[in-house]
Amino acid sequence: MNTHATPRIAIVGAGPGGLTCARILQKHGISATVYDRDSSPDARNQGGTLDLHDDGQIALREAGLLDQFFALARPEGQEMRQMTPSGEIINHHVPAEGELVKPEIDRGVLRDLLLNSLQPGTVQWGRGLDHVSGPADGPRLLHFTDGTIIETDLVIGADGAFSRVRPALSPAVPGYTGVSFLEAWFDDVDARHPDIADLVGQGSAAAGDGERGMFAQRNGGDHIRVYLIRRVPAGWIADSGLTIDDTAAIRARLLEEYATWSPALRRLISDNDGRYVDRPIYALPVPTTWDSNPALTLLGDAAHLMPPLGVGVNYAMLDAAELALAITASDTIADAIRAYEATMLARANETAKLLEGGAEQLMGAQVPDFSEPIPS
Template sequence: MNSVAPARARISVIGAGPGGLTCARILQRRGLTVTVHDRDPGPDARNQGGTLDLHADNGQLALREAGLLDAFFELARPEGQEMRRLDPTGAITSHRIPEPDELFKPEIDRGQLRDLLLGSLHPGTVRWGQGLERISGPADGPRRLHLTDGTTIETDLVIGADGAFSRVRPTVSPAVPRYTGVSFLEARFSDVGNRHRDIAELVGQGGAHAADGERGLFAQRNSGDHIRVYLIRRVPVDWIGRGGLSADDTGAIRALLLEEYAHWSPRLRRLITDNDGRYVDRPIFALPVPHTWEHDPTVTLLGDAAHLMPPLGVGVNLAMLDAAELALALADCATVDDAVRAYEATMLPRSTRTAKLLEGGAEHLLSADIPDLDGGNDGDGEADGDGDSDALLTKA
């Protein structure tokens, strides 16, 4: 079968995260038809996670192509670029304050970014409650999507934007994410200006990182007077069950953390123990490096589905850059096959270079001597792809 022209193609994006929605938005701006399928029953089905920063040289470029850069700056928090490094006593060892007009990587809550992208799409673009079960059909198309609501849809191009444990990826690659040996345990604080003033003063307007070589934490300011803290630990992936605990046993987990962080200052331990509600376990996974695949004319991947890396400030930014480049290739090329080839010829070498630089990088989050880097909190390495951790790199 000859590859169809993008203008006549049925294009299906799997996953309504920042990458998938950015791709859909740019495709629609270029006059192409696209449908997004997502497993969640609706846009408000779950919390979208913490804050992330969008960089001028990738995430912001994608938003410019999407016609949403000005709207982004109206929502973004430039003051969130502030970064503090603390030692286990709570003393500030380095402090970066952004310039008043600095806009290289301002922060925005993930939920706000998603709402911005969703609101820019044609009504009905996203089909909620339609997760992907499997793909069938010949490689040269058309493909058939078997969805969780029991429907089957025929399509000319499947774009896997469905995160760490992608259901699209097995069609082109046998690779599966591997646990890095490092896990984040998320603690949340609300109404910090009134209820957690000391913590708010310690963290500042952006993020704060502390580590002692064996354990660490990263705290980040979110909008709405919220702070999220990620306790960074080298533990087995099943450490909760292995220790005879349950995810809901907040008191027992807190007692264990107090033992592990016993030599840290009382002020820093408040970031560990004064949280509102339960902890959320977020083990960090990554795909093997390099991760490439044989070209398929009707299936491709972007973002974490293509190149899941430790959360060191690149995840969402790369996903949105992937999305923009793929959408533009589809708008400019004669056939879907040509567009996928052109996109992968750029994306795969770039993601391989970046993944090699960050390979094993989750361990750096525990280092007391981590260098000052210009990353941001937008990496996704968690099992559910839900959080971002800025910092240190620097966020999830």
């Protein structure tokens, strides 16, 4: 920043986007504090694996972490098998030696890489945000659920789909896409589930029949996660008189829905370890935009929640890099936000339009070719 006073920067959300932003700011000598509602870094499972293509890799390069990322990533995870419901493989992408277009990394591993790169005390845990107040031109006030209030010159909302920062900028709220994922876990797969390990391979396997889909993905640590993709009401479990803990009843319903699928693929429903995880898919309206605010902005899913087709974390990290670099290069925070949002909103809304209704593709007989990067 080319200013005499050091701005107080608050980043809400310690996901990949928020942490990337904090890291790049610190790399340029600018302090930021990250607030997260989780009680600690280990308070909950961070989710499955993700691929980082050019956008995410650009951000890690700016963060000075690209070599460390490649040391942790799994290039073999770029393998992709597209299958029919009968189990026939109709497309098989095997990554070439040295291919690093979109290597896989577990979300928890990526988060640890970013966390460990930050100055001690950067992240404050157990700080759930309730709302943001204060004049549009700042300073802004962060009201936390524990009753504390913090004054800051810039609020960066990196707090995901149901952001508590977004309402201070935009009335947009995520809407249910009509498609829901039901997640199943398989542990110690090479020893305990060798047939499933062989079916999925080192990367991912997907199939769809037009009414329902299935996406299986190998994670690090000998785990596989399977996503059963269906067009159902968001509250279908409760509407059926069930709870998410009614594993046997949910499994029986799924097996009936997938009755015509091959026995090998149906084992991805019947043999999972533990209960299912319900993940209804939401997206923000297209386009989502707002008038630039000199003391508040958004990045990642808080700004442009889209169907899960490969851009979420990558765009969040690219947003973070572009915002941090704009702050370092601009005379004022307001100038930085205007420059950042001009690029980010145009890119996000163009991609969101391309992906609108994209969750439906995951159930199609012609499964999307995940070996190709999503257009950006």
